[in-house]
Amino acid sequence: MATLLSAPPRRTKQPNPALKADTGCLVHDLRHKLRHAGLRPTRQRVGLGWLLFSRGDRHVTAEMLYEEANRSRVPVSLATVYNTLHQFREAGLLREVAVDGSRTYFDTNTGDHQHFYIESEHQLRDIDGAQIEVGRLPDIPEGMEVARVDVIIRLRRKK
């Protein structure tokens, strides 16, 4: 935690490659995506969305994204990172993955898939949905229905 001290100073006024090209196609798509999800495309949401969605599937914690934003000169506070991640999740743009009690991971892949978790590295990795299958499901308790099935394959380094 507490990376506030070690983070580079904010330079809000400087040109920022991740934010400048409001006329570019990808940023335009992103703004549209946010608007479509009912979220106003603010500077921070566009910046974080850019980091999250412009380079394939990712698994991030709030802290990781916050540090990345700082490095990328996307000015945003840690509280806003938390808020934004939850808003994105509620909007269906992210999926939350509970893997260990401490940190919460967010996955940019919202499709049907499962996860490897490399315990020694605290690292998540996607498993293609087609590559794993849960056989028959057990009897579901009365009055209940399945919201989701989470599978986490925990890996360790081979001896």
Add this chain to the structure above:
Amino acid sequence: MATLLSAPPRRTKQPNPALKADTGCLVHDLRHKLRHAGLRPTRQRVGLGWLLFSRGDRHVTAEMLYEEANRSRVPVSLATVYNTLHQFREAGLLREVAVDGSRTYFDTNTGDHQHFYIESEHQLRDIDGAQIEVGRLPDIPEGMEVARVDVIIRLRRKK
């Protein structure tokens, strides 16, 4: 959280049904179980072990167990509950279940099985190992091996 204020006063000196029968068979077994796991059978560990292991499979959080201990007149501090749960887990007497980011659950069933999680009630329930089966596993990354496969079927109330 902070149940210190609402907890009943400790009465260390009073006879305690969960602790008294040191000559009884179940308590004897428990003491043996602890010793066998390399843990000294102290008053607190025996008390908590009694609560955990004497009534079938259970899923508890530290806070839940702490409150139960208080109700059952097993004198123990919250810090010791945390320490004890982790010691039991390291000794293989408990299994830790990561189900949602906030609270950590411990399961007295250490065998091969998976879980239902009723999100609205924050409640875990065992699925018999025989009742579910994961089909073929995906390719495991180079140099890694499977430590465990966790399956959590998240349930919601049917509309």
Add this chain to the structure above:
DNA sequence: TTACGTGCAAATAATTTGCAGTCCC
């Protein structure tokens, strides 16, 4: 304009740790 967003600092929640005192073998 004006409601929605954001930053900051303080609040919470869950858990861990340091250390002085206690208890089991």
Add this chain to the structure above:
DNA sequence: GGGACTGCAAATTATTTGCACGTAA
């Protein structure tokens, strides 16, 4: 007796919230 164990309070870690100010529509 001596090291393992425990309790308490304080420290950490992850996350949330309250509120004054900023900004997109």
